[in-house]
Amino acid sequence: MALPLIFTVSTLLLGQRAFAQTPFYKGALQIQPVLDNSKCLTSLNGNTNGSPVVIADCNGSVDQQFTFSNGAVTAYNGVMCLDVTNGSDVNGNKLQLYTCYAGSTYQQWYYTGDYHLAWTNHGRCVDLPSGSTANGNQVQIWDCQGGETNPYTPNQTWNVGYWAGNLPATSQNGQTGTNNCGTGSSATSQCQTLWINSLDDFCLWGPPVQDTIGNIEREAVAYCTHGTHGARVMPAGTLTGVHFVKTPEYVQITGVGDFTKINIPAGDEGGELDNHGADGNGNPIGGLIYGNVFGNQQQFHEWTEFISYNEFCIRACIGPNATRNCQHIYDVMGCHWNIPANYDAGVFESCSGDVGEPMGVYTTGGTTSTWYQGVSPTPSAHPAPASSSCLTTATVGTGS
Numbered sequence: 001m002a003l004p005l006i007f008t009v010s011t012l013l014l015g016q017r018a019f020a021q022t023p024f025y026k027g028a029l030q031i032q033p034v035l036d037n038s039k040c041l042t043s044l045n046g047n048t049n050g051s052p053v054v055i056a057d058c059n060g061s062v063d064q065q066f067t068f069s070n071g072a073v074t075a076y077n078g079v080m081c082l083d084v085t086n087g088s089d090v091n092g093n094k095l096q097l098y099t100c101y102a103g104s105t106y107q108q109w110y111y112t113g114d115y116h117l118a119w120t121n122h123g124r125c126v127d128l129p130s131g132s133t134a135n136g137n138q139v140q141i142w143d144c145q146g147g148e149t150n151p152y153t154p155n156q157t158w159n160v161g162y163w164a165g166n167l168p169a170t171s172q173n174g175q176t177g178t179n180n181c182g183t184g185s186s187a188t189s190q191c192q193t194l195w196i197n198s199l200d201d202f203c204l205w206g207p208p209v210q211d212t213i214g215n216i217e218r219e220a221v222a223y224c225t226h227g228t229h230g231a232r233v234m235p236a237g238t239l240t241g242v243h244f245v246k247t248p249e250y251v252q253i254t255g256v257g258d259f260t261k262i263n264i265p266a267g268d269e270g271g272e273l274d275n276h277g278a279d280g281n282g283n284p285i286g287g288l289i290y291g292n293v294f295g296n297q298q299q300f301h302e303w304t305e306f307i308s309y310n311e312f313c314i315r316a317c318i319g320p321n322a323t324r325n326c327q328h329i330y331d332v333m334g335c336h337w338n339i340p341a342n343y344d345a346g347v348f349e350s351c352s353g354d355v356g357e358p359m360g361v362y363t364t365g366g367t368t369s370t371w372y373q374g375v376s377p378t379p380s381a382h383p384a385p386a387s388s389s390c391l392t393t394a395t396v397g398t399g400s
Helices: 009-014 213-219 334-338
Strands: 030-033 039-043 051-057 067-069 072-075 080-084 095-099 109-111 117-119 124-127 140-143 158-161 193-198 201-206 221-224 239-246 250-257 271-274 288-291 298-300 302-307 311-317 348-353 361-364 367-370 387-393
Touching: 193 221, 201 302, 201 311, 213 271, 302 334, 311 334
Parallel strands: 193 288, 239 348
Antiparallel strands: 030 039, 030 158, 039 051, 051 095, 067 072, 072 080, 080 095, 109 117, 117 124, 124 140, 193 201, 201 221, 239 250, 250 311, 271 302, 288 298, 302 311, 348 387, 361 367
């Protein structure tokens, strides 16, 4: 079950050497602005000294692969490093790639707990000028923004992940399954990569062997409606009602079924799966989610799923509000409180929807407050947001 990360830029930057960290994902990574998860940091001129580091469409090329190693952000097999041009410590100075030099203070970086990429011991962060995700926009350093007064700054927030066409065998230490799942399906697959594409093409997390969600959340595997994702296929009759809703900021699927067919014991009230566990790894460890809902094979960096023996909900979020819309701190509140929506049996529908109020956030008389789990009294769930343009089908087929 998830616990919130409590680090802020202000506290982290005060003690960079003591608390320096790298991303929880390992190996060669894409670095993506939270403003658009179809864009990646890219070396404009390849493996050459002085090559500008810019924003470009993600394409899986070697020019977009970065590895966090010994305080540096390296590229091209560790030969080149993310570098502050001429070491000039001024706002607006652009970033480049340059040959790695051991101990160079121009090339030391620190990935914070709230996804800023900070220049170590300088109080400046990698910044997207004007927040523009236009191809060719060269990133710069700027005073790190964060802390209690301004905890979230989209221009300086960076996700890391992988190109869908080049997934590693494993993405996090301690992972029991694999992310490079191939195609086809297997009843014993250990695939830990989910896909959310449409009403009849999606996956859910479930136990690899019969066990409660609470016991097996770190080892959950993918069960899919299609047999093309290298995962396990949901047996016929698993899903008895499915409601797919796409909003401008997230996609969610809710419904009911017989999830004893995917190893959840009868009567198990279930629990939460998410991308942030108490140790920073996911639940399951190494779990990744991709989809074609907002663009071709885009990674969802923020997501949450609740599943029990007879009910499920899953939401995957994009954009600057992704962490608010896909909270992980209400892990005992269940589907109807976290993701208010249609859960009717016997209905299979795909709709467009409005963005709802974030779970736990309430506005009354112009004042906004956040409720935290365990504080009494417990507020009611938000009403389900309006939906429209719904298309229905007789069922959602499972199988190859």
